[in-house]
Amino acid sequence: MTTGRNEPCPCGSGKKYKKCCLNTAPDPLNYTQQKLNRFHERIVGELMRHAGKTFGPEALAEAMPEFFGWPEEEEAEEMDLENHEAVFYPWFLFKWRIDPDDDESSLAGPAGQSIVQSYLRAHGRKLDPMERQYLEGFANAPFSFFEIVDVEPGKSVVLRDLLLDRDYSVLEKSASGSLHEGDVVFGTVIEAGAIALFGALSMIAFRPSAKVNILSMRDWLAQSGQASITPETLEEYDLELRNLYFDLFTARTAIPALCNTDGEKLSFHTMKYTISSPTRVFDLLKGLTNGFDTEEELLDQAEFDLQGNLSKVEIPWLMPSNPKHGGMDNTLHGRLVINGSEMTCEVNSAERAGRLRAIIEKSLPAGEATYQTTVIQSAERMMRDAPPSAADSGTNEELMAHPEVRSHIDQMMRKHWEKWLDMELPALHGKTPRQAVRDELGRRLVNALLEDAERSCRSSNGAMGSLENILKVRRELNLELK
Numbered sequence: 001m002t003t004g005r006n007e008p009c010p011c012g013s014g015k016k017y018k019k020c021c022l023n024t025a026p027d028p029l030n031y032t033q034q035k036l037n038r039f040h041e042r043i044v045g046e047l048m049r050h051a052g053k054t055f056g057p058e059a060l061a062e063a064m065p066e067f068f069g070w071p072e073e074e075e076a077e078e079m080d081l082e083n084h085e086a087v088f089y090p091w092f093l094f095k096w097r098i099d100p101d102d103d104e105s106s107l108a109g110p111a112g113q114s115i116v117q118s119y120l121r122a123h124g125r126k127l128d129p130m131e132r133q134y135l136e137g138f139a140n141a142p143f144s145f146f147e148i149v150d151v152e153p154g155k156s157v158v159l160r161d162l163l164l165d166r167d168y169s170v171l172e173k174s175a176s177g178s179l180h181e182g183d184v185v186f187g188t189v190i191e192a193g194a195i196a197l198f199g200a201l202s203m204i205a206f207r208p209s210a211k212v213n214i215l216s217m218r219d220w221l222a223q224s225g226q227a228s229i230t231p232e233t234l235e236e237y238d239l240e241l242r243n244l245y246f247d248l249f250t251a252r253t254a255i256p257a258l259c260n261t262d263g264e265k266l267s268f269h270t271m272k273y274t275i276s277s278p279t280r281v282f283d284l285l286k287g288l289t290n291g292f293d294t295e296e297e298l299l300d301q302a303e304f305d306l307q308g309n310l311s312k313v314e315i316p317w318l319m320p321s322n323p324k325h326g327g328m329d330n331t332l333h334g335r336l337v338i339n340g341s342e343m344t345c346e347v348n349s350a351e352r353a354g355r356l357r358a359i360i361e362k363s364l365p366a367g368e369a370t371y372q373t374t375v376i377q378s379a380e381r382m383m384r385d386a387p388p389s390a391a392d393s394g395t396n397e398e399l400m401a402h403p404e405v406r407s408h409i410d411q412m413m414r415k416h417w418e419k420w421l422d423m424e425l426p427a428l429h430g431k432t433p434r435q436a437v438r439d440e441l442g443r444r445l446v447n448a449l450l451e452d453a454e455r456s457c458r459s460s461n462g463a464m465g466s467l468e469n470i471l472k473v474r475r476e477l478n479l480e481l482k
Helices: 028-054 059-067 073-078 081-094 115-126 129-140 208-222 231-236 238-253 278-289 295-300 350-363 379-385 391-400 403-420 440-458 467-476
Strands: 144-152 156-161 166-171 184-192 195-201 267-275 310-320 330-339 342-347 369-378
Touching (some): 028 195, 059 081, 081 115, 081 195, 081 238, 144 208, 166 184, 231 238, 267 350, 278 295, 342 350, 350 369, 440 467
Parallel strands (some): 166 195
Antiparallel strands (some): 156 166, 330 342
C-alpha cells in the first residue's frame, strides 16, 4: 500500500508526505529509527500516565527502593536518583512489577504485570505492528553490560553483550559521539525488525577494567546451576546485576582515598625541633638514608658558615621499596631539614610521623633535640586550598620532553611490568597473571586489566612509560596484541 502525496507522512513527522519524505528517498534503516525515536518520545509519557492511573500515584515511590535494592536508611541517603534516571525509568516502565506475594502492597495495579504489559493489554490494538514490536522487544530485553567494540561517531556503535556473548550494531547518534572503543556500559538493547537501538543506557561509561567484576559475575552465574546464561537468567538475577552496576558507578565516581606507598591515608605532618648542634644531630641521623645516599652526597648539597661549620643540610628518610610494587629501589618516607638551631621534619602520614619521632628520640641523647610542635594538613585540604595553575600541564609536558626523564620513567615502568607477571592480584582472585591465563576466565580478566593499562598509557604522554612494556607482557602471556 502506497502513501498518497497529501496524506500524513508515515515517518510520524506530522507533515504531508509530499513535503517530507516523498523526494528525499530516506534510508530504510534511518527511516525506521526516526519513526521509533518519535514513538519512544511519545510513548514514555503515555506509559507514565498509564502507571499513575492503573497502578496508583504511589507506584513510583514504591518502586524506587526496590530499584536500589532496598538499601538501609544511611545507604538510601547516599543514593541519588538523578545519577541513575536513564536506567531507573526504563526499568520502572518495562521491568518493575507488583509482587503477587507482597501482602503489604496497597497498589491497585495488576500484580505480576509490568506497566508496559498492562498498557499493551489495554491499548495494544491501537498501535501499528512496528510500534507494538518495539514495546514487546523493550519489555523482553534484559539489562546487561556491554563492551564497546567499534564506534562510528554520529551514526552507530558495535556492542558485545559481556554476559550473553552476543554482538549488536546499534544505531545511535548522540551516544556514538561520546563512547570509545573499550568502554563498558550498562543498559538494554532493543531489536526491532532489522535494527537495534538502545533502550536504556547508563549515564556514564566504565573503564575496561570493569570487565574484571562483570566477567566474575558471568562465571558466578554459569556456576549457579544454569545450563547456559540466557536472557531469562539475566531477568532472574536483575537485582544482582543492578547491585554490580551501582558498585561500579560508585567506584567510578567516588573521590579516591589518597594513600602513600604503605597504604596509609595521606596527611602532611611538619614536626619542628630545636637542636643543640647541626653537626652532632646530622652525624646521629644521617643513617636515615639507609645507605641509598652517602654522607658525601648529603654534604655536597649542604651549606656552611664562614668558619666552615655545618649550618644547613637536608637528610632524606629513605627505605627499601616494597618488592611487590616494582619500580625504584627505594622510597622516600620523609625529609629532615637542619637549619641552624632548628630542625624541620616532613612526612605524609600520621603513622610515619609517629615512627620518625620514635627514631629521633632513640637516636639523639637527651638535650640534643627538643620537640616543639606539629602542623598537620590533610591531602584534601591541600588540594582544595591550592591555587589553580594554568602552568601545571605545561610544566608536565616540558618535563616529559626531556629524554632522560622519559628514559628513567620507562625503565621504572619496565621493571614494574616484569614483576607484575608474577604478582598475586586481588582482581585475579589471588592468582598471578601467569597463573590466571591458564583458563579462559583468567585470560579475559588479565586482558581487561591490560586494556585499562594500555588506555592510560596512550593518554599519559609518556608518564606511564612505553606502550611496548605492556605489549611485551601480552606476548609473554600469549595474549592477543591490541
